[in-house]
Amino acid sequence: MSWLSTLWSSGSTPVVEAAQLRDAARLAQLHGASFHRGWGEGEFETMLRERNTLVHRLQLGRKTVGFAVSRMGADEAEILSIAVDAAYRGRGWSRSLLLTHLGHLAGRGVRRIFLEVEENNHPARRLYERTGFSTVGHRESYYRQSGGEQLNALLMRRDLS
Numbered sequence: 001m002s003w004l005s006t007l008w009s010s011g012s013t014p015v016v017e018a019a020q021l022r023d024a025a026r027l028a029q030l031h032g033a034s035f036h037r038g039w040g041e042g043e044f045e046t047m048l049r050e051r052n053t054l055v056h057r058l059q060l061g062r063k064t065v066g067f068a069v070s071r072m073g074a075d076e077a078e079i080l081s082i083a084v085d086a087a088y089r090g091r092g093w094s095r096s097l098l099l100t101h102l103g104h105l106a107g108r109g110v111r112r113i114f115l116e117v118e119e120n121n122h123p124a125r126r127l128y129e130r131t132g133f134s135t136v137g138h139r140e141s142y143y144r145q146s147g148g149e150q151l152n153a154l155l156m157r158r159d160l161s
């Protein structure tokens with residue numbers, strides 16, 4: 001295979017696609033590598049089957065390098081989780097992932113989106129601020145770490161027009 005066709009087949013820029021049931025294992029792997037309490041493959045399978053849950057994958061060639069999950073109810077939604085593989089962070093890819101995800105939520109009639117983020121999670125806070133979310137609440141000692149340390153959470157909101 002030539003250098004050019006290798007580059008083409010592996011993909012040099014990611015695309016955002018609807019996740020499928022067969023992605024559950026990889027999504028669980030990505031989630032487990034990004035969060036203290038990882039979601040299992042079965043949890044992803046359940047979410048991928050539910051009609052009120054929207055799951056997108058960030059796809060680089062044949063490799064899934066990120067995902068976004070939200071749950072919808074009436075005209076509101078909550079971003080439940082978003083992550084990018086650590087090897088691919090810092091490239092601005094999460095922004096296109098989240099903006100595409102928000103566009104699909106808007107297409108489903110969602111008008112208000114909420115999420116919770118740990119106060120010290122600066123990359124995530126920056127991502128949400130850059131995609132139009134503002135802080136609307138503060139929850140003291142919301143997250144408990146394995147060592148017992150308690151962390152504060154921010155509640156953020158974005159309205160879609």
Ligand SMILES: CC(C)(COP(=O)(O)OP(=O)(O)OC[C@H]1O[C@@H](n2cnc3c(N)ncnc32)[C@H](O)[C@@H]1OP(=O)(O)O)[C@@H](O)C(=O)NCCC(=O)NCCS
Nearest residue numbers: 034082083084089090091092093094095117122123124126
């Ligand atoms: C949050 C996450 C999805 C961001 O993905 P990413 O592809 O690295 O995001 P980006 O490259 O677009 O960077 C996001 C912003 O954070 C900034 N940033 C990165 N590291 C930072 C740091 N340590 N401190 C402050 N800002 C930082 C970037 O400069 C960028 O801001 P900019 O757009 O103004 O330049 C990724 O870090 C991740 O998967 N984290 C683990 C899971 C997680 O915490 N998810 C969010 C749960 S609420």
